[in-house]
Amino acid sequence: MPRKIEVCLSPALIDLYAIEDSIVVVIDILRATSSIVYGIDNGAKAIIPVAQVEDCLAYAGCGYLLAAERNGEVVEGYDFGNSPFSYTAEKVKDKTVVLTTTNGTKALHLARSRASQVVIGSFLNLQSLCDWLSAQEKDVLLLCAGWKDQPNLEDTIFAGAVIREIHSSFTEFDDAGVAAQDLYALAKDDLRAYVGKSSHSKRMEALNIEEDIVFCLQLNVCTAIPxxxxxELVALKKDL
Incomplete structure (x- = not known):
């Protein structure tokens, strides 16, 4: 059957897409979706994305881990932010994390209101995600979280990596997807160097969290698809 795969370069554009029958893949490579994938892969019971920092407080004192990030930094008074190193098995196994971030959780909330299904993508689970998407019979929208409603390099590059991997499973493509593929072709031989051009990479470098960037650009170290x-974000039960 004909299948369409599209790329939304910013959450500000999501209303332009008909996604009621589509799988939406939310992408926030640096760092929300990378950390979510890593946390679920490491046995977190669930991750609850909330829109505002204040929304986390409703879960205080109930046994949840509270994670809040704004502008790349941990919000004071919370257990941690969205560094993948906070989502190790030692910290999150069998626990539920309540998470809010600058861009990723906003994109999730915009997608959930209309999408047929919402899943999480990162370089960490690229192959697992692509294998699963190829086996579905639905259209796909790759939703890049960007930075405060502006497009960014790292999310767009990842969208291009997905399309390149599963291109043969689809019959319709948009121009944003073509551009994303071309960008990935330029970046793939040295992702770190190419992503180093991005504004968010420079923000993170200024915060001395280079190791987070390197970690988030690893390929296929996780199999979980949140x-x-x-x-709640939970581990997808795959039929593959």
Missing amino acids: VLEGD
Whole structure:
């Protein structure tokens, strides 16, 4: 059957896409979706994305881990932010994390209101995600979280990597997807160097979190695909 795969370069553009029957892949490479994938892969029971820092407080004192990030930094008074190194098995296994971030959780909330299904993508679970998407019979929208409604390099590059991997499973493509593929072709031989051109990479370097960038650009170190079920991101039960 004909299948369409599109790329939305910013959450500000999501209303332009008909996604009621589509799988939406939310992408925030540096760092929210990378950390979500890593946390679920490491046995977190669930991750609850909330829109505002204040929303985390409703979960205080109930046994949840509270994670809040704004502008690349941990919000004071919270357990941690969105560094993948906070989502190790030692810290999150069998626990539920309540998470809010500058860009990623905003994109998740915009997608959930209309999408048929919402899943999480990162370089960490690229192959697992692509294998699963290829096996589905739905259109796909790759939603880049960007930076404060502006497009960014790292999310667009990842969208291009997905399309390149599963191109043969689809019959319709948009221009943003073509551009994303071309960008990935330029970046793939040295992702770190290419992503180093990005504005968010420079923000993170200024915060001395270079190791987070390197970690988030690793390929296929996780197999979990987080899927939104109700208010929670949990591990997708794959039929593959």
